[in-house]
Amino acid sequence: MKFEFKNNTWVKKDAHVVEEMDEEAQMDEADAQGNEEEMQEDQEPPTAPSSSSRVNKDNFQLMFGRSDSLATSMENLTTSLDNFSSMVTQRFSTYDENFASLAQSMEEINERLRNHGI
Numbered sequence: 001m002k003f004e005f006k007n008n009t010w011v012k013k014d015a016h017v018v019e020e021m022d023e024e025a026q027m028d029e030a031d032a033q034g035n036e037e038e039m040q041e042d043q044e045p046p047t048a049p050s051s052s053s054r055v056n057k058d059n060f061q062l063m064f065g066r067s068d069s070l071a072t073s074m075e076n077l078t079t080s081l082d083n084f085s086s087m088v089t090q091r092f093s094t095y096d097e098n099f100a101s102l103a104q105s106m107e108e109i110n111e112r113l114r115n116h117g118i
Helices: 023-035 050-115
Strands: 003-006 009-012
Touching: 009 050
Parallel strands: none
Antiparallel strands: 003 009
């Protein structure tokens, strides 16, 4: 289904448009027909058909749903990154402890070797 943007609303492309008018617009239309004057630029155009309003509402709901889904995905990604970062930090902390222990052991070995004259 294809849509096009007309009069600040999305409408189904090549669809027959039936205009809805409120009472004031109908009176204005009757005056315009009676006087046979063209619509001036500063006058508001007739209201959009109700099907356009429904399409706009559906599009809004669709985009809102996608935005909500995107926000949930971003939250899940952030949580995953936090977990990964925590795991990496913990792993490096373990490596640091092991290297510190190894350095201490090597220092003790060197001290013993010096004490034995080697």
